[in-house]
Amino acid sequence: MNYKQEFANALEQILDGVLSLEEILSMIEKPKFNHMGDSAFPCFQLAKIYRQSPKTISEEITQKVNVPLFEKVEATGGYVNVFLNKKYVTKQTLELIFSEKERYGSFHVGCGKTITIDYSSPNIAKPFSMGHLRSTVIGNSLSLIAEKHGYHVIRINHLGDWGTQFGKLIVAYKKWGDEEKVKRSPIKELLALYVKFHEEAEKDPILNDLGREAFKLLENGDKEAMDLWEWFRDESLKEFMKIYDLLGITFDSYHGEAFYNDKMEQVVDLLTEKGLLVESDGANVVQLENFPPCLIKKRDGTTLYATRDLAAAIYRQDNYHFDKSIYVVGNEQTLHFKQLFAVLEKLGFSWQKGMTHVPFGMILRDGKKMSTRKGKVVLLENVIKEAIQLALANIEEKNPNLIDKEEIAKQVGVGAIIFHDLKNGRMNDIEFSLEDMLRFEGETGPYVQYTHARAAALLRKGNYVRETDYKIELHDEEAWQIIKELLSFPEAIERAMLGLDPSQIAKCLLDLSKAFNKYYASVKILEESHKQDRLSLVFAVKTVLKEGLRLLGIQAPEQM
RNA sequence: GUCCCAGUAGCUCAGCAGGAUAGAGCAACAGCCUUCUAAGCUGUGGGUCGGGAGUUCGAAUCUCUCCUGGGACGCCA
Incomplete structure (x- = not known):
């Protein structure tokens, strides 16, 4: 049921070809205020064409609109305002959600298509930082949103x-490392070594050369270097898995950069074959028209990030045959990806058109980028644990009889952190604030989860049974506002996919939660006379909240 | 210096293929639990939408310019 479409169809007939259906659809907007109706069409553009005032035109159109779906059509201030038939739309919407349930808001544009999503991608031997958290939660949510659109999703942790x-790191370890200490707390110790290396290198730049030499040994398969590398990698991965477990995130592939070590020669050969590789200051580069040249090989013959990303892109196309490939x-x-895509284009790979870089703002500390090299990082694991502790304290205070407190606390604490990261547009830089992340009131994850738990409690206490025939008599204005939010859920999902922006869903859930809590406060839902009708609405709200949270990668506890 | 991103209420942000009176949350203040979980709800105050020009019937939204913050700009990733 698409009332906007019906409105547009009616307008197209009335306007008789003056505007196309598409133009009309793009002009229809949501009125600013509820008393102005549910949908509006502005007539200002028509004023020129008809040489009449918008007011006159809107009045004339209003006379002619005759759609059973609309219970009232009104001309105000040059707009044609339309009021939906609440009873009909309410029934239709709820029935749709009852039949679709968690599939409500699904699309099939992606059916039969494959999309690879490269996200999280933390650096071995470094702590899992806040910046990687963003990539992780955005990528995870985009994966779920893509699946909701029918895509076959390959999740890649590069x-x-x-x-x-x-x-x-190898140089630092051999100079100052202590095996026992590294075994005890690997990431902490390796980070300390990494920081020390950069401190010492400031004073003695020779160290940088030693580092590059050590990497060359590694790339050539030197036994000792490989053993150390493997050890660092295993220990790091163990630490990362703890975090992924807490966040409830999985991947289909953990092929990191090293995986492409034996696939880069082919890339270099291919570039050479096509005559794209040129020498410049001893290094090998690809010259690009609109961007600075892309470095492929260093003076010492070792590879760079771009080389590995090229190899990875080609490997992914060969193995997954992706239609789309996105990098969170x-x-x-940004420049790196522009160069990467440009080089692939020069290689003649038309599939590079399906590749997109999904950038996001940085986590700042005191207005500046956090620097791993200087050890200025906040450890994600500590933040998550703190959030869970706080959630537990809240449960002890508000709902001490709750069973399975630990698990719920985990869901709520983690939910707060994920939601905090996803609720705003991804391009904004975020000033790190533990206080903001651990907020459970207002526009937060726990607020949405709480609303869901409230709905669940009502269904339990009201012994809700789904009737086969829904009368659904809901006359409250508050109920109508909820219906409108439910109606906008699929639109939010679509916008989220189009803009690769999970915050669209987060915002929709907040609006729905607000509308529902308003209803909850003003209407006695479990009042016997209207109980089943109202619980039908509650059921729909609960279904949508749960599904929306799922798409963000957040759990929806039944009680909290 | 060049390029990219951002600048909206005290704070964090929404709104930006132009449209009606610029909205939330937090913080502050004032209310609401003998009745469905108060992680909630209601109300009050708070704004030259960074500055200036332009396009338009109409600009927070589009164009130009300047200012401020952040980032990127060849051997890091």
């Missing part, structure tokens, strides 16, 4: 497990 940094990586790497 681990940062290769590069000069490992040369540096911070906006500071």
Whole structure:
């Protein structure tokens, strides 16, 4: 049921070809205020064509609109305002949700198509930072949203497990490392070594050369270097898995950069074959028209990030035959991806058109980028644990008899952190604030979860039974506002996919929650006379909240 | 210096293929639990939409310019 479409159809007939259906659809808007109706058509553009005032035109159109779906049509201030037939739309919407349930808001544009999503991708031997959290939760949500659109999704954790940094780390470990200490707390100790390396390198730049040499050994398969690398990688992965478990996130592939080590020669050969590789200051680069050249090989013959990303892109196309391939990586790497796509285009791979970089703003500390090299990072694991503790304290205070407190606390604490990251447009930089992340009131994950738990409690206490024939008599204005929010859920999902922006869904859930809590406060839902009708609405709200949270990667507890 | 992103209420943000009186949340203040979980609801105050020009019947939204913050710009990733 699409009332906007019906409105547009009616307008097209009335306007008799003056505007196309598409033009009309793009002009129809949501009135600013509820008393102005549910849908509006502005007549200002028509004023020129008809040489009449918008007011006159809107009045004339209003006379002619005759759609059973609309209970009232009104001309105000140059707009044609339309009021939906509440009873009919309410019944239709609820019935649709009852029949579709969690499939409500699904699309099939992606059916039969494959999409690879590259996200999270933390760096081995470094702590899981806040920046990686963003990539992780955005990527996870986009994966779920893509599946909701019918896509076959391949989740790829492109681990940062290769590069000069490992040369540096190997040098640092051999100089100052202590096996026992690293075994006790690997990430902490490796980070300390990494930081020390950069401190010392400031004073003695020779160290940087040693680091590059060590990486060269690694790339050539030197036994000792490989053993160390493998050890660092295993320990790091163990730590990362703890975090993924807490967040409830999985991947289809953990092929990191190192995986492409033996596939890069082919890329270099291919570039050479096509005559794209040129020498410049001893290095090998691909010259690009609109961007700075893309570095493929360093003076010492070792590879770079771009080389590995090229190999990875080709590998993914060969193995997954993706239609779309998206990279959820911070906006500071925008140029890198522009170069990457440009090189692929020069290679003649038309599939590169399906590739998109999904950038996001940085987590700042005191207005500046957090620097791993200087050890200025906030450990995600600690933040998550703190959030869970706080959620537990809240449960003890508000609902001490709750069973399975630990599990619920985990769901709520993690929900708060994920929602905090997803509720705003992804391009905004975020100033790190533990206080904001651990907020459970207002526009937060726990607020939405709480609303869901409230709905669940009502259904339990009211012994809700789904009737086969829904009369559904809901006359309250508050109920109508809920219906409108339910109606906008599929639109939000579509916008989220189009803009690769999960915040669209988060915002929709907040609006729905607000509308429902308003209803809850003003209407006695379990009042016997209207109980089943009202619970039908509650059931629909609960279904949509749960599904919406799921699409964000957040659990929806039945009680909290 | 060049390019990218951002600038809206005290704070965090929404609104941006132009449209009606610029909206939330937080913080502040004032109310609402003998009745469905108060992680909630209601109300009050709070704004030259960074500045300036332009396009338009109409600009927070589009164009130009300037200012501010952040980031990227060849051997890191």
